Amino acid sequence: MKTIAVPGRCRCGRVTFMLHEEPLSFYLCHCTDCQAESGSAFGQSMHVRRKAIDSVDGVVQEHAYEGPSGVRNILTHCAECMTIIWGGRPDMPQVVGLNAGSLKDIAGLMPHGNMWTRSARPWVTFAPGPRFEQQPEDPLALVRAWQEHRSNEA
Ligand SMILES: [Zn+2]
Ligand SMILES: [Zn+2]
Numbered sequence: 001m002k003t004i005a006v007p008g009r010c011r012c013g014r015v016t017f018m019l020h021e022e023p024l025s026f027y028l029c030h031c032t033d034c035q036a037e038s039g040s041a042f043g044q045s046m047h048v049r050r051k052a053i054d055s056v057d058g059v060v061q062e063h064a065y066e067g068p069s070g071v072r073n074i075l076t077h078c079a080e081c082m083t084i085i086w087g088g089r090p091d092m093p094q095v096v097g098l099n100a101g102s103l104k105d106i107a108g109l110m111p112h113g114n115m116w117t118r119s120a121r122p123w124v125t126f127a128p129g130p131r132f133e134q135q136p137e138d139p140l141a142l143v144r145a146w147q148e149h150r151s152n153e154a
Helices: 032-038 141-153
Strands: 003-009 016-021 027-029 043-049 053-057 060-066 072-078 084-088 095-099
Touching (some): 016 043, 027 141, 032 043
Antiparallel strands (some): 016 053, 027 043, 043 095, 060 072, 072 084
C-alpha cells in the first residue's frame, strides 16, 4: 500500500488526523443522505484501512446510522461541529469509509466510480468509472474499480 501523508480535519478544525495510505477506493455517493448531510450534490467517499488514519487529535464521538441500503454503520464525528469524518460497519472494523471532503488535499487523486446514481441531481456531472444505481451488491465493487483504474494509470 503506497504511503502518503495527507492531513484532514472537521469543519471547525478541533479534530485533526493524518491519512497515511492511499485509499482503497475513491468514489462519489449521490444518495439523498449524502446530499442532505453535505449540503452538496454528493458525498466524496474513500474506503481506507482504519489503521491508515492516525494522529487523531480532538474529541470524536460515535453514533449509529442506518444507510439507505439498510446497512447499519457507526459514524465518527467531531463532538463540537458534528462533521462526520469516517464511518464503518461494526462487522468490518478494519476498513472504514472516510469523508474525503475532510482531507485538506487529496494528493492529486480523482474519484473513480459513482453510487446511488438514481437519486443524483439532474445537473450533476458523474465522476469517471462505473455507475451504480444504488449501493452495489458487491461491497468491494468500488474498491475493485479503483484498483483497476490505478493500475492502468501506473
Ligand atoms: Zn469540528
Ligand atoms: Zn451516500
